[in-house]
Amino acid sequence: MKIQRLTDQKLSELTGKCVAQEKAASRKLLVCLYEVKRRRLYSDWGYPTLFKYLTQDCKYSEAEAMLRVNAVALMGRSPVAKEKIESGKIGMTTASVLERGIKAKEKQDKLEVESSVCLNLLEMTEKCSYRQAEVMLQKALDLPAKKKVNIALSEEVLAKMEKVKKYYGEMNELELIEVLLDEKIREINLPQRERKSFASETSRYFSTRIKREAITLSGGKCEKCGSKIHLQYDHRKPYGKSGLSHKMNVRVLCLGCNQREAIKVYGIDFMGKYLN
Numbered sequence: 001m002k003i004q005r006l007t008d009q010k011l012s013e014l015t016g017k018c019v020a021q022e023k024a025a026s027r028k029l030l031v032c033l034y035e036v037k038r039r040r041l042y043s044d045w046g047y048p049t050l051f052k053y054l055t056q057d058c059k060y061s062e063a064e065a066m067l068r069v070n071a072v073a074l075m076g077r078s079p080v081a082k083e084k085i086e087s088g089k090i091g092m093t094t095a096s097v098l099e100r101g102i103k104a105k106e107k108q109d110k111l112e113v114e115s116s117v118c119l120n121l122l123e124m125t126e127k128c129s130y131r132q133a134e135v136m137l138q139k140a141l142d143l144p145a146k147k148k149v150n151i152a153l154s155e156e157v158l159a160k161m162e163k164v165k166k167y168y169g170e171m172n173e174l175e176l177i178e179v180l181l182d183e184k185i186r187e188i189n190l191p192q193r194e195r196k197s198f199a200s201e202t203s204r205y206f207s208t209r210i211k212r213e214a215i216t217l218s219g220g221k222c223e224k225c226g227s228k229i230h231l232q233y234d235h236r237k238p239y240g241k242s243g244l245s246h247k248m249n250v251r252v253l254c255l256g257c258n259q260r261e262a263i264k265v266y267g268i269d270f271m272g273k274y275l276n
Contacts, residue, residue: 043260
């Protein structure tokens with residue numbers, strides 16, 4: 001078919017058909033990504049998060065990937081949200097705005113937003129453009145106005161950030177700053193129990209000595225996907241299946257890979273209630 005030879009009417013019909021097909025394909029992709037996220041399947045493909053899979057394997061831009069990640073997260077909040085996104089009643093951009101607003105509210109109040117509130121927000125924004133949804137959410141959730149901060153970094157600081165990026169892997173400057181701040185906050189808030197140098201092998205927790213040896217042997221990264229952020233100490237033989245907390249039973253995994261391994265052992269139906 002040569003597009004140039006189509007009549008105006010035929011071109012209009014074809015364009016409308018292509019738009020409908022693209023929207024349907026986007027909704028189908030979100031359903032697939034929802035299931036990939038639910039199973040943490042990206043871990044088996046060598047990625048610590050769905051975002052990394054979308055940017056590095058699927059070659060989406062960071063903005064495009066974030067739209068899809070947020071829409072998938074909203075689908076996981078309730079069956080109603082999932083149905084509205086699958087049916088096209090709520091578009092991907094509006095879904096992303098909704099999820100960002102809900103996350104901001106949860107971060108602000110340090111409480112999970114109730115499902116009834118989520119349902120009300122879904123109804124309110126169903127027929128809104130994403131800009132209308134942003135304004136509505138800010139009022140409905142009593143969110144503070146966005147603050148834009150411009151920071152001028154010297155060449156010396158930028159060079160230091162590049163060195164640190166090589167350690168943590170591919171991420172932008174904002175992600176790097178957030179990771180470093182999170183690590184420091186965790187260190188400050190580290191409970192006294194975690195600081196103990198000794199722990200019984202029958203305890204759920206590994207001793208500091210075992211953790212230190214494990215992180216050294218792993219090279220400070222996830223033993224499965226290579227991520228250097230959100231690292232956790234995991235039992236090779238699960239603690240819930242009589243696994244002991246000794247050095248032969250410890251491994252270092254990132255959050256996503258740890259969850260995936262738990263799903264493999266206990267099944268998605270059992271683990272689903274602990275994952276979001």
